[in-house]
Amino acid sequence: MRILVVSNVFPPGFIGGYELAALDVARGLIARGHEVHVLTSDYFLDDHGVLSGPKVSRSLRCASLSHEVSSTDQVKHLYYSFHNVRALGSAVRQFRPDAVLAFNLHGLGVHSILQYLQAIGMPTVLYLMDNVFTGLDRTSGLHQQYESLFGPLELGRKTRLIGMSENVIRETFGVLGKQPEDVTYVPGWVEFDERRPADIAVSSSDGVRFVFSSRVAGHKGIDIIVDAVERLTCEGLRGFTVDVYGAGQVAAFMQRVTAKNLTSFLSYKGLVSKDEMLEVLSRYDALLFPTWEREAFGFVASEAAVAGCFPILTAGIGASEWFLDGTDCFKISRNVDGLASAMRQVLHWSDDERRNRRLAAMHTGRRSFSFERWLPVIEGLCLEEVRKASPRDLGAVTRGAEAALLVLSSLFNERAQGRG
């Protein structure tokens, strides 16, 4: 197949797991004999050919990666972007894909892109690892104006959906005000050597080692971790450390740790590449991941599990759907009490118990999150859509659909600017 991958951002620059996953899938599909072209924005610098794998075009415009948009222009870009429709049309005419595999469309004018792909009859699979409609407000005047011209916001009857979790699907369809239907679930994955024996060595001499590896930001729970560590130390608990990996608001984090006099317990360890992540995580007993409840999945939880690092994560997030509380993870309430309580339990485990819990997490991880298991599922869905598609004159249909969206965009802008 010739597959066009569409994503708002794409490595080497990245914000989180969504775009890294897009790279994994693109490379995986190439390895399975498909031709893959990536269409993304110029939000991050070009890789200048350094990135191995797919050919990447950065002709899209991404208005915002933030879930909180302020300017009218940014809000409008949540709905439509004629520039991006045009760029997509151009890519379709040049690359002539059999299918489009879409990842994060937030900030690209998600509705116009889906409406366009549907109009040109392009087999499309949308992999929802986040709510790509976030920021849309169905009660706003702008939204109503939009729907009066373009039609209701929908995922597109012909768009095949992959959901990373029930959590993300629930939130996405909540924004759309619709019930989800026909979703295939593919969780976050890990590339690992399945032939390597699943074993863990635990030594009590090092104390209990916790790890956090994500964006160093409030919504990922870094402040909750600091406060929970403070709580445990105030209780007199010792013999543990928390190492922090990742980018973000690192300065604020370190200042806070210093201010609370917790430097013997909490250390910032810098950034770790995705390739090194498994090895690094395997050195820790438990992952601390008190992330926000709307976390679509949380790749780090699957990576931790595969590495035999016992996940302590917010109950209800996407990754938690694949674990059993108390057996291969702790699902916590997202607050200091919840996290401190889970950490306390881990601190009271014997070496054997610690090893067994970590092994349980590892078994779950290896069973549930193997990339080799899930990539063929993604590939199969693309193939299925391609088989269902009717032959069409791509040149004519793309130009017709672009003209139609040009008209609707123009009418929408006139109204938004008080004309028409």
Next chain:
Amino acid sequence: MRVLHVSPTYYSSASVIGGGEKYPTYMIRALGDAARRSGVAVENGLLAIGETEASFKVAGGVTCEVIPGRPWDPHSVALGALRARIGEADVVVVHQGLCAFGLFVASHARLAGRIVIGMDHGGGEHPLVGRSTEVGHVFDLCLAQSQFAALSFVDVDAPVSVCRGPVDTDYYAPSREVERVPGLVVSVGRLLPHKGFDRVIRALPANLRLVIAGNRSNPEYFDHLHGLIRESQAQIAIQEGLPDDEVRTLMRQASVVVHASTHLDYRGTYYAKPELLGLVPLEALSCGTPTLVSTAGSLGELGSVTGCSTFSTDGQLAELLGSRGGSAVSVDRADEIHRSVASLYGMGQFGDGLLNVLLTFERAR
């Protein structure tokens, strides 16, 4: 093949009584008749916009379905209903296709993957037309009712085909039962400045009588006409609100029908498209009545029809009225004129041509 005709307004006193509204009804009947003759299954539907949802018969027994909205405002249209109707069709004919409403409908038809035919009846153009030829890609074909109408599509990138007419030559036919009235001049149309009724009044010789049949659409122009009538030596009357049957009777009685549309009205205002076909003169000619038309817009093209004479200036009109206005046409001559209209602008030739075009597109799909 299911063909949906979409027009912002419809031929009714509840909406607009005008050529642009009557045209879709002719088109529907012409296509339906041609399909029956050729044994092709064609289902025609007419959709328009109005205050409330409704369904009723308009001219020629055509059923018009009305969905809620303000006729020319795309933002106000019940889009769900519109998209549902489009979804049921194979072909969507968008009347007034170049205005905001028309482009809006055409865009949704295009996104739904339908065959989209655009037509212009003088409803204006959205600023995108002329700014981006690409807008034409929302149409598979632009259909023009005259060579002049074809010019409307010069600024858009879309194939254009001319199918002349149609006019209902069954309804508008000479009648042995209606007596011709020597010296009776008739003009028909909405009382709008670009229709040039003032030209007819000014050019009318004192020995002729003029009846203007039309509804007032512009109070200022209406007053202007009355001022001219008061100054005229001739006998002139304006008859408003006449039903189609009575207008036809007037056409049948007339010695001559005059259609004096103009690009430049009495105030000096310019009209780019005063006529895109000229249904009124065609209907008059189809009644067998000699007709005088100006050369404005498409009207000059009607000069090829037997019994139709053209004029460029008011002086030429006065001369023509002086030479032809007094005597009534013979029965044979009336039949000859009628046959000429039927062959050049009749429903048969139009319907066959249109059906052929649609089948070509459908086969290509």
